[in-house]
Amino acid sequence: MSTLTVTLIQTSIHWEDKAANLAMLEKKIASITEKTNLVILPEMFSTGFSMQPEMLAETMEGNTIAWMKQIAAAHKIILTGSCIITEHGHYYNRLIWMLPNGTYGYYDKRHLFAFAGEDKKYTAGKKRLISSVNGWKINVQICYDLRFPVWARQQKTDEPEYDLLIYVANWPERRSRAWKSLLVARAIENQCYVIAVNRIGEDGNQMNHSGDSMVIDPLGNILYSQSIEEAIFTMHLNKGTLEEIRSKFPFWKDADSFHILQDNPHE
Numbered sequence: 001m002s003t004l005t006v007t008l009i010q011t012s013i014h015w016e017d018k019a020a021n022l023a024m025l026e027k028k029i030a031s032i033t034e035k036t037n038l039v040i041l042p043e044m045f046s047t048g049f050s051m052q053p054e055m056l057a058e059t060m061e062g063n064t065i066a067w068m069k070q071i072a073a074a075h076k077i078i079l080t081g082s083c084i085i086t087e088h089g090h091y092y093n094r095l096i097w098m099l100p101n102g103t104y105g106y107y108d109k110r111h112l113f114a115f116a117g118e119d120k121k122y123t124a125g126k127k128r129l130i131s132s133v134n135g136w137k138i139n140v141q142i143c144y145d146l147r148f149p150v151w152a153r154q155q156k157t158d159e160p161e162y163d164l165l166i167y168v169a170n171w172p173e174r175r176s177r178a179w180k181s182l183l184v185a186r187a188i189e190n191q192c193y194v195i196a197v198n199r200i201g202e203d204g205n206q207m208n209h210s211g212d213s214m215v216i217d218p219l220g221n222i223l224y225s226q227s228i229e230e231a232i233f234t235m236h237l238n239k240g241t242l243e244e245i246r247s248k249f250p251f252w253k254d255a256d257s258f259h260i261l262q263d264n265p266h267e
Contacts, residue, residue, distance in 0.1 A: 002135040002239045007036040010213040010231040012201030013048045021046045022067050034234045041081025042199040043143050049170035051121050053091035057084045068098040076100045090123040109142040137162040143169035146182050154190045156255045167196040173210035187216040191252050218245045
């Protein structure tokens with residue numbers, strides 16, 4: 001069975017300073033000595049969780065995407081995290097899934113955080129992104145999506161839709177209990193590994209973040225967790241362990257069948 005090696009980067013983020021963040025993250029990625037398949041950065045890794053897309057957004061041909069292509073190629077890794085993108089007159093909180101050869105997929109955040117006005121500035125995504133790496137199927141989502149289990153729920157098919165669920169986030173410390181509880185729930189209910197990468201430190205709105213980046217197995221056991229401090233952590237996930245759990249406890253076969261209806265099905 002295949003092994004997937006994943007590296008989490010939990011870090012503070014320079015507020016709305018793209019050049020400083022890209023330089024900082026480049027050094028952190030270069031410091032990874034262990035061979036890894038995938039490096040995960042937090043949500044809005046180049047700016048912090050800003051509601052200033054008019055000032056900060058880039059196109060898919062901009063500097064941040066070019067930087068991701070360069071880093072992924074230089075280190076022969078898949079690099080992922082979200083940034084602020086403008087396209088067709090809209091702004092998106094967009095997760096980029098950058099491959100070493102420069103091709104990429106992307107996921108636009110589905111659930112926008114109205115409590116902070118994100119829904120007034122950004123456009124919600126309408127489709128999930130499930131990628132394949134080393135025989136692993138990986139579902140990627142962003143921060144507030146965590147509160148909405150239907151969007152992450154495994155569809156009932158002949159086999160589970162995905163093996164690993166990833167969340168990148170700028171989740172505040174004051175709601176860390178919800179963060180930690182819901183991540184464990186997503187792992188148990190979907191019988192998959194969950195990896196969550198959150199930032200630390202205070203942002204430009206004086207909102208503090210405690211990190212609490214985690215790796216959770218399909219039984220809900222926490223394999224790794226780090227609070228408060230910066231961390232670069234590499235984890236090896238074994239597909240055999242996942243298959244054994246699903247075989248011994250085939251709860252996924254009893255799931256409900258359902259379809260997600262879009263808000264604007266004719267668009």
